Amino acid sequence: xxxxxxxxxxxxxxxxxxxxxxxxxxxxxxxxxxxxxxxxxxxxxxxxxxxxxxxxxxxxxxxxxxxxxxxxxxxxxxxxxxxxxxxxxxxxxxxxxxxxxxxxxxxxxxxxxxxxxxxxxxxxxxxxxxxxxxxxxxxxxxxxxxxxxxxxxxxxxxxxxxxxxxxxxxxxxxxxxxxxxxxxxxxxxxxxxxxxxxxxxxxxxxxxxxxxxxxxxxxxxxxxxxxxxxxxxxxxxxxxxxxxxxxxxxxxxxxxxxxxxxxxxxxxxxxxxxxxxxxxxxxxxxxxxxxxxxxxxx
Amino acid sequence: xxxxxxxxxxxxxxxxxxxxxxxxxxxxxxxxxxxxxxxxxxxxxxxxxxxxxxxxxxxxxxxxxxxxxxxxxxxxxxxxxxxxxxxxxxxxxxxxxxxxxxxxxxxxxxxxxxxxxxxxxxxxxxxxxxxxxxxxxxxxxxxxxxxxxxxxxxxxxxxxxxxxxxxxxxxxxxxxxxxxxxxxxxxxxxxxxxxxxxxxxxxxxxxxxxxxxxxxxxxxxxxxxxxxxxxxxxxxxxxxxxxxxxxxxxxxxxxxxxxxxxxxxxxxxxxxx
Numbered sequence: 154x155x156x157x158x159x160x161x162x163x164x165x166x167x168x169x170x171x172x173x174x175x176x177x178x179x180x181x182x183x184x185x186x187x188x189x190x191x192x193x194x195x196x197x198x199x200x201x202x203x204x205x206x207x208x209x210x211x212x213x214x215x216x217x218x219x220x221x222x223x224x225x226x227x228x229x230x231x232x233x234x235x236x237x238x239x240x241x242x243x244x245x246x247x248x249x250x251x252x253x254x255x256x257x258x259x260x261x262x263x264x265x266x267x268x269x270x271x272x273x274x275x276x277x278x279x280x281x282x283x284x285x286x287x288x289x290x291x292x293x294x295x296x297x298x299x300x301x302x303x304x305x306x307x308x309x310x311x312x313x314x315x316x317x318x319x320x321x322x323x324x325x326x327x328x329x330x331x332x333x334x335x336x337x338x339x340x341x342x343x344x345x346x347x348x349x350x351x352x353x354x355x356x357x358x359x360x361x362x363x364x365x366x367x368x369x370x371x372x373x374x375x376x377x378x379x380x381x382x383x384x385x386x387x388x389x390x391x392x393x394x395x396x397x398x399x400x401x402x403x404x405x406x407x408x409x410x411x412x413x414x415x416x417x418x419x420x421x422x423x424x425x426x427x428x429x430x431x432x433x434x435x436x437x438x439x440x441x442x443x444x445x446x447x448x449x450x451x
Numbered sequence: 452x453x454x455x456x457x458x459x460x461x462x463x464x465x466x467x468x469x470x471x472x473x474x475x476x477x478x479x480x481x482x483x484x485x486x487x488x489x490x491x492x493x494x495x496x497x498x499x500x501x502x503x504x505x506x507x508x509x510x511x512x513x514x515x516x517x518x519x520x521x522x523x524x525x526x527x528x529x530x531x532x533x534x535x536x537x538x539x540x541x542x543x544x545x546x547x548x549x550x551x552x553x554x555x556x557x558x559x560x561x562x563x564x565x566x567x568x569x570x571x572x573x574x575x576x577x578x579x580x581x582x583x584x585x586x587x588x589x590x591x592x593x594x595x596x597x598x599x600x601x602x603x604x605x606x607x608x609x610x611x612x613x614x615x616x617x618x619x620x621x622x623x624x625x626x627x628x629x630x631x632x633x634x635x636x637x638x639x640x641x642x643x644x645x646x647x648x649x650x651x652x653x654x655x656x657x658x659x660x661x662x663x664x665x666x667x668x669x670x671x672x673x674x675x676x677x678x679x680x681x682x683x684x685x686x687x688x689x690x691x692x693x694x695x696x697x698x699x700x701x702x703x704x705x706x707x708x709x710x711x712x713x714x715x716x717x718x719x720x721x722x723x724x
């Protein structure tokens with residue numbers, strides 16, 4: 154759907170986007186993760202054609218002779234619609250601009266859960282409601298590409314789940330999705346590919362599994378031991394799996410992905426002494442800080 | 452084309468919703484009515500009829516007021532949406548940038564047209580009913596209304612340009628006030644000052660005429676005031692300059708609108724966000 158090859162954007166001496174290459178295909182969702190100022194929003198503007206690349210090539214595949222904007226749904230980072238308009242009026246305005254049937258408006262308001270508020274003025278909306286109106290606007294005309302700039306800010310956990318549900322539905326219909334986010338833990342499991350950006354360049358990209366493999370971060374195994382049975386685990390004291398946290402009743406083991414199954418087997422020989430057990434693989438938060446710290450080192 | 456209509460409609464509805472349209476109508480109507488009623492007070496012996504007095508006094512006040520109303524409607528056309536975050540969204544839609552400029556311009560012009568028609572028109576009708584008037588008099592009145600709309604169109608395009616070049620709404624307000632002050636007050640003062648200082652008469656009459664015609668506000672003055680006897684007292688530098696025909700004066704104002712809009716469209720299509 155979109156393909157960027159070595160795209161850069163400079164403002165004078167200042168490089169905002171540096172040699173970025175990636176692609177998003179239909180039915181794929183890609184997340185861009187990075188600090189504020191890492192170039193996420195500029196990347197979105199480049200794709201929208203609002204900013205011209207200084208170098209590199211940017212392709213958007215659409216039918217020849219068709220304005221690519223007709224196939225793109227965009228939700229900007231901060232958007233405030235005219236407060237005097239009702240939600241319905243706002244959506245109808247954008248539907249007319251996109252030359253989409255006005256019948257879709259009520260369907261979309263229903264989908265994002267704003268049916269009952271459709272005739273209220275936007276200035277009475279909460280931040281979450283405004284964000285959902287923004288999402289409805291982006292979904293007008295069933296776009297082939299969705300660009301969402303930090304879409305879940307202001308949404309409570311319930312609405313976030315609902316939001317990702319909508320995205321999944323779009324994906325099964327063949328939509329390509331590019332989403333930028335700070336909220337790392339919530340996009341885990343929702344996203345096919347992750348790009349980590351720092352100071353304008355992509356420091357790593359791949360699936361979550363590929364990122365885990367590249368980072369070689371340890372998996373944590375928390376074991377809660379029944380009272381009086383601590384001595385059973387004394388043998389593990391010699392191994393290098395054990396980290397400093399070793400209180401009498403709970404032990405934390407650290408191991409690489411490859412050693413996990415073997416270590417679990419060893420632990421499970423003491424099954425009767427274990428009250429509870431938790432396996433925590435490195436999360437996206439851990440991976441993100443790992444890669445950024447790695448890149449920060451000279 | 453449909454995109455222009457959509458944006459025009461949205462701008463017009465916005466002006467009605469945020470009460471700008473009604474405020475402009477009330478302002479223009481109260482001005483026109485107060486001048487009409489003031490004119491009808493029996494002071495001395497006047498040769499001119501009530502309607503032609505009102506036409507002249509109203510046009511001399513419109514000169515200052517119409518640009519002010521036009522600039523207030525249009526100064527945040529682009530920068531306002533930029534601050535709101537909706538400009539980015541608008542530009543992600545399948546519409547051209549000139550659609551946006553033209554749509555907003557027409558929308559603002561309709562608001563002004565509406566205000567002039569209702570505000571000045573109602574006062575004009577009142578005068579005709581009250582006083583009765585000859586055809587030539589109300590033709591003058593309608594011409595004053597038309598040229599006021601054209602003057603407004605010039606300043607709406609200036610406002611569009613200001614809102615494109617400003618970084619924030621606040622600086623756009625400052626620029627609008629500055630432009631208003633320069634074109635309506637300072638320009639003539641500077642021109643007169645130069646003329647007075649020019650004792651050796653180096654400035655040719657052609658150059659002077661050209662300088663007067665270069666300012667659309669002076670063109671409006673020439674069109675409305677220079678022609679009539681009653682007006683010669685209030686017409687400022689316009690009275691000194693020799694006058695081209697009324698149609699070419701309207702032509703000059705139309706050219707101003709076209710040139711300013713082309714510049715605005717050019718700048719907007721080059722703008723990166």
